[in-house]
Amino acid sequence: MKKRNFLLACGFSLIFGLSAAQAAETLKVGATPVPHADILNVVQPMLAKQGVDLKIVEFSDYVQPNLALSDKDLDANFFQHLPYLETFAKDRGLKLISAGSVHIEPMGVYSKKVKNLADLKKRASVGIPNDPTNGGRALQVLASNGLIKMKEGVGVNGTPLDIVDNPKNIRIVEVEAATLPRALDDLDAAVINSNFALGANLNPSKDAIAIESKDSPYANVIAVRAGDEKRPAIEALMKSLHSPEVKKFIEDKYNGAVVPAF
Structure with missing residues (x-):
């Protein structure tokens, strides 16, 4: 009798286990x-x-x-x-x-050429993401660090055409966001999303020469x-x-x- 009850219990457990596995979404x-x-x-x-x-x-x-x-x-x-x-x-x-x-x-500005944004030379090339919202966000990072000035009110929708003051005549180069880390060798600096920076072994808190405010929306x-x-x-x-x-x-x-x- 005990053996029969044990087998029944095992059977119910097996059925329950299969049902649970089948129910997993x-x-x-x-x-x-x-x-x-x-x-x-x-x-x-x-x-x-x-x-x-x-x-x-x-x-x-x-x-x-x-x-x-x-x-x-x-x-x-x-x-x-x-x-x-x-x-x-x-x-x-x-x-x-x-x-x-x-x-x-937070987006960061990275460079293999300079240690500070202020050290960028005239007509330096700076890469930004080529998609609209990340591009506009990158331009705001550059503006908040005094490199350029954007048309008032453009916010995330800003484009290079909305730059109203560019004292060093910085050349903005629009590049696919994922490829910006690889493009650093050909650029003087680049504004890179943290996920792609981390994927390229760039630490935003250590390697970025400027970084977006932590209260970013x-x-x-x-x-x-x-x-x-x-x-x-x-x-x-x-x-x-x-x-x-x-x-x-x-x-x-x-x-x-x-x-x-x-």
Whole structure:
């Protein structure tokens, strides 16, 4: 009798285990490698305990992750700040929204030629991202450090055409954001997003010759298709990303190069 009960118990356990495994929901999230995929790796086991199987798909550019999300090849993505998401979605007619903020990556100015922005020579070449919102943001970094002056009120929408004062006749070179670290050899300086700087072993807190203020409004967000923000798996993802464990990981790992936005 005892043996029969034991076998029945084992059978029920096996059935329960299979049911639990079958009930696990897969959540496919696109991300650039650093720091986004690194942060997602922290919450992967946390989500597994909640029945969510997080699959991380890495991208190396700022275009494909949003297109893949819109085409339903992804459930969410994590690589961009809110102004970029809103501009991209509006320009392409995509119904993508933010499910919440996670962190801020202050942009930094890097150079292999000078140790200080003031040391840049006349007609020095300075690279900025060629996408509209990151380009405008980079120009604001240069303006806040006194290198140029922008037309009042242009904010994130500023372009090189909106420069109203350029004492050193700096040449602004627009380059794809991901390739700016590699372009440093050919430029006098470049304004680089922290995720691409970190991926190129550039430490924003040590290697940048100027850095964006830590009160930057450009928080990186989890993007989803409109209507999916209330999906239980997405809500579980956001709750895990806003956990004390993630906050500690960001602070310990990046030493100010990445700042929690929650």
